Amino acid sequence: MKSVLALLDGSEESGRLKEIIGKDFDLTVITSLDKLQNDLILKTDMIILDQDAVDKPVSPLIKKILKKFYLPILILTSYDNVTAAIFAVREGAYNYLIKVGDYYQTINLVINDSISKFTEQLQMNQTIIALKKRVGELEEQLNVTEKKDEITTQPVESTSNAIIEDIIASIKRGEINLPSLPRISIKFRELLNREADFLEISDLLKQDIAISSKLISVSNSAYYRGIAQNKTLEQAIGRLGLNVTKQYVDVICNRSLYTTSNKKYVRVMEKLWEHALSCAFASQFVDQSRRLDLVDDAFTMGLLHDIGKLLLLQIVFEMEISGKFRDKLNMVELIDTLGVYHGKFGASLLKRWGFSEEFAKVALYHDNLSEADYISKELLLVHFANLLAKSMGYDMQYSEVDIEAAESTRLLGLKEPLISEVKEKVKGFMEGDIRQYLV
Numbered sequence: 001m002k003s004v005l006a007l008l009d010g011s012e013e014s015g016r017l018k019e020i021i022g023k024d025f026d027l028t029v030i031t032s033l034d035k036l037q038n039d040l041i042l043k044t045d046m047i048i049l050d051q052d053a054v055d056k057p058v059s060p061l062i063k064k065i066l067k068k069f070y071l072p073i074l075i076l077t078s079y080d081n082v083t084a085a086i087f088a089v090r091e092g093a094y095n096y097l098i099k100v101g102d103y104y105q106t107i108n109l110v111i112n113d114s115i116s117k118f119t120e121q122l123q124m125n126q127t128i129i130a131l132k133k134r135v136g137e138l139e140e141q142l143n144v145t146e147k148k149d150e151i152t153t154q155p156v157e158s159t160s161n162a163i164i165e166d167i168i169a170s171i172k173r174g175e176i177n178l179p180s181l182p183r184i185s186i187k188f189r190e191l192l193n194r195e196a197d198f199l200e201i202s203d204l205l206k207q208d209i210a211i212s213s214k215l216i217s218v219s220n221s222a223y224y225r226g227i228a229q230n231k232t233l234e235q236a237i238g239r240l241g242l243n244v245t246k247q248y249v250d251v252i253c254n255r256s257l258y259t260t261s262n263k264k265y266v267r268v269m270e271k272l273w274e275h276a277l278s279c280a281f282a283s284q285f286v287d288q289s290r291r292l293d294l295v296d297d298a299f300t301m302g303l304l305h306d307i308g309k310l311l312l313l314q315i316v317f318e319m320e321i322s323g324k325f326r327d328k329l330n331m332v333e334l335i336d337t338l339g340v341y342h343g344k345f346g347a348s349l350l351k352r353w354g355f356s357e358e359f360a361k362v363a364l365y366h367d368n369l370s371e372a373d374y375i376s377k378e379l380l381l382v383h384f385a386n387l388l389a390k391s392m393g394y395d396m397q398y399s400e401v402d403i404e405a406a407e408s409t410r411l412l413g414l415k416e417p418l419i420s421e422v423k424e425k426v427k428g429f430m431e432g433d434i435r436q437y438l439v
């Protein structure tokens with residue numbers, strides 16, 4: 001049985017929570033911060049922190065715990081204290097739950113889910129450590145060959161390319177455990193494909209209280225807000241509609257992939273996330289205004305087009321932590337190398353996740369239309385959205401982009417003032433209050 005350590009207040013509601021968690025987990029409850037000792041944390045698989053049980057912000061505490069321990073921390077928060085919970089997530093907490101409605105009914109599912117995701121991540125890290133060893137051996141062999149052939153200069157760039165090629169080869173051979181697409185995202189896609197009804201979809205989403213509470217917050221954001229404040233998931237789905245709900249579920253599920261335990265690279269990951277999100281919004285707005293009538297969802301295609309970069313970065317960062325690339329791999333080199341390989345990598349990952357050929361094709365050719373054997377509307381759309389996001393500064397590095405001269409702009413028949421309108425809409429979403437609910 002897994003162990004859970006919970007810091008709760010002494011309220012009646014906490015008593016019910018205790019009862020429910022205690023049914024499935026070995027639960028230890030404490031009611032004050034002084035009881036949160038290292039020996040207790042050491043024995044636990046997960047920590048739950050109710051913000052109402054402490055009288056100061058929990059972010060510094062999260063930072064302190066995660067410096068020493070590797071485990072998921074779930075924040076419980078009341079609706080009026082969500083901002084503090086968001087800060088806690090930025091410090092590395094696994095997620096937060098808003099204490100609305102019958103949230104405690106499904107808390108055991110959330111706990112199970114959090115522990116298993118952390119275990120998956122741990123396994124991935126172990127695989128990476130094994131891979132690092134193999135890369136080291138490979139490099140050693142390379143050095144021996146160089147000496148024998150009296151090759152005196154080996155550019156740094158080709159060393160890093162060799163390492164990334166090796167990562168790709170390892171993935172093809174099945175030696176790296178690629179992270180799986182969150183179950184809820186797969187199930188949602190299945191339900192939409194067989195045109196399931198509203199009830200089935202809300203039943204599915206209710207199983208993940210973190211997703212449900214974020215969807216409620218999004219539906220109450222300035223952009224979607226109605227006359228009354230939504231309090232239930234059904235009201236939220238009713239206001240957003242099924243397609244928009246699916247898009248935000250994809251965003252929330254994907255967001256968790258853009259985190260790194262390597263603090264040095266948090267900013268790069270954040271920039272990549274901004275790029276993915278802005279590209280998703282841009283794809284959706286262009287699709288809507290040009291009525292492209294795509295088979296696949298434009299938003300999700302935009303969101304996932306650079307997924308190869310994300311995964312390569314995660315692997316490379318872990319290798320860098322162990323000193324493998326010290327003094328060899330700088331950020332500019334790394335980003336250049338990702339630029340060359342991420343398409344291939346992303347396409348194979350999307351296929352593995354069960355996405356259609358079109359998704360894989362978009363991942364493969366969105367940076368280079370001339371290499372594609374057939375240029376589809378989907379490919380043109382994401383090519384354009386990718387450039388538009390870059391031109392707005394939503395990217396890992398700044399680049400000059402002449403959006404009006406792009407081939408996709410011409411082939412899609414996009415002109416001013418539409419281009420500026422799309423930019424304005426994207427900016428509205430990227431800078432609006434919705435984003436804070438999607439951390």
Ligand SMILES: [Fe+2]
Nearest residue numbers: 305306366367
């Ligand atoms: Fe790209």
Ligand SMILES: [Fe+2]
Nearest residue numbers: 275305306386
């Ligand atoms: Fe991109």
